[in-house]
Amino acid sequence: MGFEDNIRKIDPYIPGEQPKKKVIKLNTNECPYPPSPEVIRALREADWERLRLYPEPACDTLVDALADHYGLRREQVFAGVGSDDVLSMCFLTFFAGDRPILFPEITYSFYDVWAKVYGIPFETIELNEDLTLDPSGFKKPNGGVVIANPNAPTGVAESREVIEGIIEYNKDSVVIVDEAYIDFGGESVLPLIDRYPNLIVTRTMSKSRALAGMRIGYCFGDERLIKYLNDVKYSVNSYTMNMPALIAGAAAIRDTEYFRQTIEKIKKTREWTKERLREMGFTFNDSRTNFIFAKVPKGCNAKEIFEGLRSMGIYVRYFDKPKINDRMRISVGTDDEMNFLIGALKKLTRT
Numbered sequence: 001m002g003f004e005d006n007i008r009k010i011d012p013y014i015p016g017e018q019p020k021k022k023v024i025k026l027n028t029n030e031c032p033y034p035p036s037p038e039v040i041r042a043l044r045e046a047d048w049e050r051l052r053l054y055p056e057p058a059c060d061t062l063v064d065a066l067a068d069h070y071g072l073r074r075e076q077v078f079a080g081v082g083s084d085d086v087l088s089m090c091f092l093t094f095f096a097g098d099r100p101i102l103f104p105e106i107t108y109s110f111y112d113v114w115a116k117v118y119g120i121p122f123e124t125i126e127l128n129e130d131l132t133l134d135p136s137g138f139k140k141p142n143g144g145v146v147i148a149n150p151n152a153p154t155g156v157a158e159s160r161e162v163i164e165g166i167i168e169y170n171k172d173s174v175v176i177v178d179e180a181y182i183d184f185g186g187e188s189v190l191p192l193i194d195r196y197p198n199l200i201v202t203r204t205m206s207k208s209r210a211l212a213g214m215r216i217g218y219c220f221g222d223e224r225l226i227k228y229l230n231d232v233k234y235s236v237n238s239y240t241m242n243m244p245a246l247i248a249g250a251a252a253i254r255d256t257e258y259f260r261q262t263i264e265k266i267k268k269t270r271e272w273t274k275e276r277l278r279e280m281g282f283t284f285n286d287s288r289t290n291f292i293f294a295k296v297p298k299g300c301n302a303k304e305i306f307e308g309l310r311s312m313g314i315y316v317r318y319f320d321k322p323k324i325n326d327r328m329r330i331s332v333g334t335d336d337e338m339n340f341l342i343g344a345l346k347k348l349t350r351t
């Protein structure tokens with residue numbers, strides 16, 4: 001069919017719904033609290049007439065604030081339009097070889113989409129029965145490794161030792177550790193950044209810093225890797241991050257006290273929710289993230305409960321995939337939202 005033959009066709013990543021009406025939204029792991037008041041203030045006080053200018057191509061305002069906060073050199077930091085943009089650039093930059101890259105069979109469902117769109121061969125590694133990572137699967141020849149830690153949607157956090165073992169074994173590949181949820185628990189491999197020139201650690205402001213709407217992500221790595229990454233970025237789109245995002249991101253990273261308080265609140269609500277879910281017969285791995293990946297009680301059907309919640313105005317995420325179709329991923333909201341959720345689940349599971 002003529003031009004149809006020349007078109008790149010791909011099954012895209014499907015983001016969680018953003019409903020227009022007011023619902024209890026526990027389906028995309030956003031922060032239930034607003035961003036730091038410092039972010040709002042910095043935006044209000046910004047010189048908006050400067051919008052006529054292109055933004056900083058190297059994202060200096062944000063990169064400097066990040067380097068300062070994490071005690072790194074600015075040459076070790078790269079920023080982008082959400083960690084989706086950062087990860088996508090990493091795939092394009094670091095996975096240009098012929099060998100398949102490796103990532104877990106159950107993980108962030110964008111990884112295989114990027115691999116396909118960029119024509120990167122890949123192989124998925126089975127998780128253990130209990131959805132924990134089997135590190136031995138990542139110890140074979142490959143063109144790169146991607147691991148989300150804590151993993152999504154499982155919520156499982158692996159120890160630094162386990163992840164370091166994988167980085168150590170794979171000295172001839174770039175290993176990307178996606179730490180989108182690390183602020184909520186688990187051990188970061190960021191302290192290893194000076195020791196492993198093959199390590200990239202990615203982070204996001206979408207979850208723990210309540211800035212999903214601003215699209216701010218970043219990664220850390222060896223100066224050489226960051227330079228390669230920038231070379232590719234400047235070959236695709238030099239002005240990725242807009243001026244407001246640079247201002248908001250820098251203000252967010254500086255407000256450490258607000259950040260700490262927000263994380264504490266979310267963790268507390270998470271633990272409360274875990275207790276209630278356990279009492280009702282839900283089972284799950286010990287989530288270290290801002291969501292709980294819960295298996296429904298015996299005799300219940302996850303899809304039915306998911307749809308039941310939806311009809312009551314509560315949105316959670318359900319993945320109709322083998323091995324995980326008996327579970328729901330529930331983002332941690334406010335105390336009131338979780339209370340309402342538990343009430344609804346009690347009706348739907350009749351306990």
Ligand SMILES: *Cc1c(COP(=O)(O)O)cnc(C)c1O
Binds near residue numbers: 152
């Ligand atoms: C949410 C998420 C991302 C993307 O976050 P953005 O910064 O909003 O693009 C990346 N990786 C994982 C595992 C996530 O859950």
